[in-house]
Amino acid sequence: MSSHPLRxxxxxxxxxxxxxxxxxxxxxxxxxxxxxxxxxxxAGLRREDLxxxxxxxxxxxxxxxxxxxxxxxxLGLRDLRLTATMNLGGATASAMIAHAxxxxxxxxxxxxxxxxxxxxxxxxxxxxxxxxxxxxxxxxGRGLEAAYGFFGVNAxxxxxxxxxxxxxxxxxxxxxxxxxxxRLWANRNPAAQLHDKPLTLxxxxxxxxxxxxxxxxxxxxxxxxxxxxxxxxxxRARTLRxxxxxxxxxxxxxxxxxPADTLTSGAxxxxxxxxxxxxxxxADFDVVELYDCYTFTVLVTLEDYGFCPKGEGGRFVADxxxxxxEGLPVxxxxxxxxxxxxxxxxxxxxxxxxxxGEGGARQVPKHDVALVSGNGGVLSTHxxxxxxxxxx
Amino acid sequence: xxxxxxPVPEVTPELASFFEAxxxxxxxxxxxxxxxxLRFPARAACNHCMSREAEWAPVEGRGTVFSxxxxxxxxxxxxxxxxxxxxxxxxxxxxxxxxxxxIGCGARDVTIGMxxxxxxxxxxxxxxxxxxxxxx
Numbered sequence: 001m002s003s004h005p006l007r008x009x010x011x012x013x014x015x016x017x018x019x020x021x022x023x024x025x026x027x028x029x030x031x032x033x034x035x036x037x038x039x040x041x042x043a044g045l046r047r048e049d050l051x052x053x054x055x056x057x058x059x060x061x062x063x064x065x066x067x068x069x070x071x072x073x074x075l076g077l078r079d080l081r082l083t084a085t086m087n088l089g090g091a092t093a094s095a096m097i098a099h100a101x102x103x104x105x106x107x108x109x110x111x112x113x114x115x116x117x118x119x120x121x122x123x124x125x126x127x128x129x130x131x132x133x134x135x136x137x138x139x140x141g142r143g144l145e146a147a148y149g150f151f152g153v154n155a156x157x158x159x160x161x162x163x164x165x166x167x168x169x170x171x172x173x174x175x176x177x178x179x180x181x182x183r184l185w186a187n188r189n190p191a192a193q194l195h196d197k198p199l200t201l202x203x204x205x206x207x208x209x210x211x212x213x214x215x216x217x218x219x220x221x222x223x224x225x226x227x228x229x230x231x232x233x234x235x236r237a238r239t240l241r242x243x244x245x246x247x248x249x250x251x252x253x254x255x256x257x258x259p260a261d262t263l264t265s266g267a268x269x270x271x272x273x274x275x276x277x278x279x280x281x282x283a284d285f286d287v288v289e290l291y292d293c294y295t296f297t298v299l300v301t302l303e304d305y306g307f308c309p310k311g312e313g314g315r316f317v318a319d320x321x322x323x324x325x326e327g328l329p330v331x332x333x334x335x336x337x338x339x340x341x342x343x344x345x346x347x348x349x350x351x352x353x354x355x356x357g358e359g360g361a362r363q364v365p366k367h368d369v370a371l372v373s374g375n376g377g378v379l380s381t382h383x384x385x386x387x388x389x390x391x392x
Numbered sequence: 393x394x395x396x397x398x399p400v401p402e403v404t405p406e407l408a409s410f411f412e413a414x415x416x417x418x419x420x421x422x423x424x425x426x427x428x429x430l431r432f433p434a435r436a437a438c439n440h441c442m443s444r445e446a447e448w449a450p451v452e453g454r455g456t457v458f459s460x461x462x463x464x465x466x467x468x469x470x471x472x473x474x475x476x477x478x479x480x481x482x483x484x485x486x487x488x489x490x491x492x493x494x495i496g497c498g499a500r501d502v503t504i505g506m507x508x509x510x511x512x513x514x515x516x517x518x519x520x521x522x523x524x525x526x527x528x
Contacts, residue, residue: 144433145491147401147521150479151467158461159481166459166504209476212462212500258489260459260481 004249004277008392010101011237011244013111014043014230015352020340021193023224024123028060031226032071032117039113039228044241047075050230052082052109054100056092056343058118071115081109089376090291091252091266092116093344094383098250100231110232116345117226153293154219156378158211160260161296165213167263167311170299172213174314176204177321178295179217179337184323186334188362193221194338218295220336227345229352234391245355248369249278249386259379265297266382267304267373278369278386282306286366287354288328289347291375292335301373302330329354329364344374344383355389398470400516406434409448414520417512421488423449432488451486453510454527457494458483460502478502482524496525 016038018031026034032055040047053075057067067085082103086092093116100112150156164170183199186192199217207216237244251273253266275281282305290301298321299313307328308316320327333339333350340346351370353359359367368390374383403411413420421432426443430451437444458481466472478499483489494502495511508524515521 143404144401144407146399146468147515147519148479148491148493148523149398149463149466149468149471149474149477150491154465155461155463155479159459159479162461162504163459209462209464211464212476260489 003279003392006101006105006250007248007277007279008234008246008388009105010231011234011246012097012229012352012387013232013237013240013242013244014039014045014228015242015349016040016042016226016228017191017349018226020191020223020225020342021221022121024121026119026224028058028117028119028226029070029074031119031224032115032228033074033226035115035117035226035228036071036075036113039230042242043230045111045230047077049111050077050113051080052100052103052112053077053080054083054096054112054114055085056087056096056116056345057085058116058120058343060119082112088374088381088383090293090343091374091376091381091383093348094250094372094374094385095252097229097231097247097348097385098252098383101247101250104231104233110236112231113228114231115226115228116342118342119224120222121224153378154211154214157294157296158214160263160378161213161294163260164263164296164300168314170314172205173201174299174317175213175218175295176201176215178292178298178317179204181317181321181323182292182331182335183338185332185362186338188324188360189333189339190360192334192339193223194334199338214294214296217337220293221338221341223340223342225340225342227342227349229345229348243356243389244391245352246388246391247385248388249274249276249280249384251277251384253382253384254380262379263300264310265301265304265375265379267301267384270382270384271305274384274386280369280386284369285371286329286368287332287351287364287370288330289351289354289370290331290335290373291344291347292331292337293375295337297375297379298330298335300379301375305371305373324362332359332362332364347372347374348385351385351387355387357389395473396469398515399468400519401521403518410434411519413448413450414512414522417520419451419453419510419522420448421451421484421486422446430486430488432490451484451488453522455482455484455508455524457481457502457504457506457508458489459504462499476500480524482508490522493523494525495523
């Protein structure tokens with residue numbers, strides 16, 4: 001079987017993660033600068049080595065427009081050969097890396113920083129109060145729908161999850177077990193926002209409701225911070241400071257239609273591109289890092305990659321998501337539910353850490369091949385990466 | 393002091409016909425004049441045939457609850473007095489789905505598959521909204 005020309009052509013050579021969570025004193029552009037500096041340092045590269053910059057602006061970038069140009073100017077980058085401000089929601093991170101790899105393989109640039117940053121959280125006010133949490137940061141109304149009290153993605157996803165429970169018998173316990181398993185991983189990740197907070201299934205059931213069927217711990221965190229990766233050719237990556245993380249496969253899938261009806265993510269389509277390119281099947285992944293805006297998203301994405309038959313996601317997570325040491329290693333840093341929320345960059349960063357063997361107390365023993373997903377909107381956009389520490 | 397008012401949706405040009413009909417307690421949805429497909433909310437083109445031509449067509453105010461989310465955060469002061477409240481997707485007998493509320497029963501008594509019929513809630517002098525009540 002002939003190899004796909006993109007398979008292993010490029011690698012992630014640098015990873016930069018700023019402090020995450022309730023981190024104040026900077027704005028989104030500032031966090032982006034910090035993340036790129038850290039990623040350059042990690043790779044052993046200089047600013048002048050970059051000739052590409054892709055940016056996914058978080059919500060707090062607002063209407064600044066041309067985010068990648070804003071960040072280029074802030075970083076003082078000259079003579080870029082590739083740039084774009086991209087937004088597929090939570091699918092952007094893996095899509096940026098794919099775009100970078102395609103451009104590098106095509107010879108139009110050599111070394112690309114892919115960046116996400118956001119600063120939706122405000123410092124606590126002197127009068128008390130939390131200065132804005134999930135609801136305040138991600139509030140948006142939609143005209144007629146807002147008139148019915150239908151606000152934001154919590155409500156949108158809740159309607160979809162409820163349909164899944166109705167059609168397939170998915171239970172509240174199934175959702176809770178995703179949260180519990182990911183917290184067990186976070187308890188071993190000192191960088192996780194909820195590192196020090198144990199979570200039992202009882203704790204989960206007792207936590208306050210947000211939008212039924214979602215409890216507080218079904219919903220991802222909100223984080224200030226920045227995260228950048230540097231993509232370059234496999235050849236160049238091998239000369240740099242850190243072990244290369246090779247991009248074996250990439251794909252996207254954007255299904256359209258009503259997610260409350262399809263109950264399906266674009267993973268069903270993206271895997272048809274990514275898995276054959278990478279020459280892997282669903283049984284080949286040592287580490288699985290899935291976009292987890294909600295517990296439900298993990299469950300449905302596992303179904304759509306084929307880890308279990310459609311509709312069996314609830315029973316699968318009850319059986320196989322057990323945290324460190326047993327079952328399938330999914331969201332091994334705690335994910336966006338328990339570690340930090342940098343849109344699709346959270347699963348990307350954890351895959352890089354695991355494949356390099358830098359996972360410390362949470363390191364998965366066999367860590368050759370990782371699956372990474374991104375998901376935007378309400379199962380609206382999807383991107384897949386297959387990454388490996390092995391060149392081929 | 394009375395409870396805070398719920399938000400009044402803007403009568404945009406694309407929804408003007410919808411609100412005009414609602415003021416007469418007539419439920420309407422968009423109908424593609426090329427292929428006849430019904431749709432809601434208003435869209436720029438038909439999902440089936442991509443035609444840009446559409447009209448507003450009366451439909452029967454009957455349906456079932458397609459999905460439900462019970463909201464425990466108000467996000468707008470107008471909903472605080474009703475917490476928790478249910479947001480539903482109603483699937484009309486004509487096949488179109490719309491976001492709405494169910495009145496006349498508790499938020500947690502709303503179930504998927506529940507038969508409902510339309511009712512009308514006057515939100516302001518200009519805006520009356522379709523809501524839904526359990527149907528026997």
